[in-house]
Amino acid sequence: MSDQSVGMDYLTRWPRKLITVYTPLAAFLVILLFPFYWMTVTTFKSNEELYNYKDYNPLWIHSPTLDNVKRLLFETDYPQWLAITMTVAVVATFISLFASVLAAYAIQRLRFRGGQTVGLMIYLAYLVPPSILFIPLATMVFQFGLYDSPIALILTYPTFLIPFCTWLLMGYFKSIPYELEECALVDGATRIQILWKITLPLAIPGLISAGIFAFTLSWNEFIYALAFISSVEKKTVPVAVLTQLVEGDVYHWGSLMAGALLGSLPVAVIYSFFVEHYVSSLTGAVKE
Amino acid sequence: MPGPDMAIAAERKRVARPAGSWVARTLDNPAVLAFLFMLPAATLLLVFLTYPLGLGIWLGFTDTRIGRSGVFIGLENYQSLFHDNMFWLAVTNTVVYTVVATIGKFALGLWLALLLNNHLPAKAFIRSIILVPWIVPTVLSALAFWWIYDPQFSIISWALTRMGLIDHYIDFLGTPNNARMSLIAANIWRGIPFVAICLLAGLQTISPSLYEAAALDGATSWQRFRHITLPMLMPILAVVMTFSILFTFTDFQLIYAITRGGPAGTTHLMATLAFQRAIPGGQLGEGAAIAVAMIPFLLFATLFSYFALARRKWQQGGSDD
Numbered sequence: 001m002s003d004q005s006v007g008m009d010y011l012t013r014w015p016r017k018l019i020t021v022y023t024p025l026a027a028f029l030v031i032l033l034f035p036f037y038w039m040t041v042t043t044f045k046s047n048e049e050l051y052n053y054k055d056y057n058p059l060w061i062h063s064p065t066l067d068n069v070k071r072l073l074f075e076t077d078y079p080q081w082l083a084i085t086m087t088v089a090v091v092a093t094f095i096s097l098f099a100s101v102l103a104a105y106a107i108q109r110l111r112f113r114g115g116q117t118v119g120l121m122i123y124l125a126y127l128v129p130p131s132i133l134f135i136p137l138a139t140m141v142f143q144f145g146l147y148d149s150p151i152a153l154i155l156t157y158p159t160f161l162i163p164f165c166t167w168l169l170m171g172y173f174k175s176i177p178y179e180l181e182e183c184a185l186v187d188g189a190t191r192i193q194i195l196w197k198i199t200l201p202l203a204i205p206g207l208i209s210a211g212i213f214a215f216t217l218s219w220n221e222f223i224y225a226l227a228f229i230s231s232v233e234k235k236t237v238p239v240a241v242l243t244q245l246v247e248g249d250v251y252h253w254g255s256l257m258a259g260a261l262l263g264s265l266p267v268a269v270i271y272s273f274f275v276e277h278y279v280s281s282l283t284g285a286v287k288e
Numbered sequence: 289m290p291g292p293d294m295a296i297a298a299e300r301k302r303v304a305r306p307a308g309s310w311v312a313r314t315l316d317n318p319a320v321l322a323f324l325f326m327l328p329a330a331t332l333l334l335v336f337l338t339y340p341l342g343l344g345i346w347l348g349f350t351d352t353r354i355g356r357s358g359v360f361i362g363l364e365n366y367q368s369l370f371h372d373n374m375f376w377l378a379v380t381n382t383v384v385y386t387v388v389a390t391i392g393k394f395a396l397g398l399w400l401a402l403l404l405n406n407h408l409p410a411k412a413f414i415r416s417i418i419l420v421p422w423i424v425p426t427v428l429s430a431l432a433f434w435w436i437y438d439p440q441f442s443i444i445s446w447a448l449t450r451m452g453l454i455d456h457y458i459d460f461l462g463t464p465n466n467a468r469m470s471l472i473a474a475n476i477w478r479g480i481p482f483v484a485i486c487l488l489a490g491l492q493t494i495s496p497s498l499y500e501a502a503a504l505d506g507a508t509s510w511q512r513f514r515h516i517t518l519p520m521l522m523p524i525l526a527v528v529m530t531f532s533i534l535f536t537f538t539d540f541q542l543i544y545a546i547t548r549g550g551p552a553g554t555t556h557l558m559a560t561l562a563f564q565r566a567i568p569g570g571q572l573g574e575g576a577a578i579a580v581a582m583i584p585f586l587l588f589a590t591l592f593s594y595f596a597l598a599r600r601k602w603q604q605g606g607s608d609d
Contacts (some may be wrong), residue, residue: 033434139347139572220425238425
């Protein structure tokens, strides 16, 4: 995205801009980021400091400690939850990418009859929310004998990943000049060779966008993981932090926030590497 | 015996080779290939999306419980829900939650987008920071809100007390209305980035010459916003709003993480009530009926989206810019 269209911004003077732009923008940033700051601060506080607002300013850490993180990593199944979440997210992402690349290529390039209708159906599939699917899916998962197995998540996550990835990739394939494929066809390449050697290499930015987005969506998924998994050691991070770290009426806020912070880190790290891909796929998916 | 005939035959064979065996030839038929390419996606979506959608509607007409397949009982689930105050409270909550949160998200999101559309130093960095609340798992940021809303150690109450604005700590989640407002605030917080970044993308497609022409004609900044920005932003605004309404209406995570429908079930949305009745409660049929009751609202939102999009002829695969 360019900075070209900034309206008539250049006419605005500095002091005026300070009040109309910078101050509200700063307020937005503080409010949007505060919960993460609070999460981080809480993670590294000791318990005595955490609940004593009289002697310590709660907005600052006076004696940082790793106790909460240590307790989380060595006294709970947290590493196991991370591993499960990672496995489910990666496998579901690859399955979805595979299915989406083929589907998007077929709809966008093979131009079969009814292709546009199929494209519309896939768009509509994205609008079906998990909240109305989880009950029938739970009965299916039970019948297939997949209850309490991560396979249930690997099979159900593609239902919201494939529509999104296909939609995104259709846009990418559309932007690749068709002439390139025609040349290859004339030279005697098969369709599969064209997809593998010409279209896919050119669509790599799209594949990365779809992949990291699918990974993020899988990592953040909650309701299926809550409904289909019951064993403590097989839970995903978002579910486990909420259901396993809250014991009765006593909330160990230190370890809870440590769990939230550590659970957010993987997506935050990936995000920091691929910011532009996120922004372009987010806005691209809406604009298409 | 090498001769001209052999050479011609060899040449024919070489030309014909790309077609090769019947497998390769079949695979080069676009219709067959399209079918094969659609197969993985179509299978997964039909089995795990279309079928459960139908199954859910069927379950709503049965008395299925966990571990016991049910029998068809007609509209009984819906009749009992009709006389169920809890259900109607959940419907009201869901509608209020969606309407208030959507207005909040779009007012603040549009404001933020307009702020970001100025010439700013480190704009790309600011934009990437703003998306963070949207990237982080909802449940985990909801946990942070739960802690922020703590009755005893709420940092908001602490700050307001220090500033001398209140003398009692606010009971954010203790009374129904406070809890509802707190949930809506958390939802708005999480929705602002998505709205702002999408609308910013829309704002950046508006040509500055339009604003310059309007300014030369003496339009005030409000008139420029009302008669240029808003109409130009409408198509993208409609799409983003449809998505936002859809996901807010079916929201589950935030409520489940912060209040679990409490205090005393007064903050249940339809999704959390469906879960409550179906999974811990074991009444799969009744839970499915509650979930199915969301469908009319969702259809309405989808049709809205469809017609907003249809105007832009995207189905024809043509470019619309």
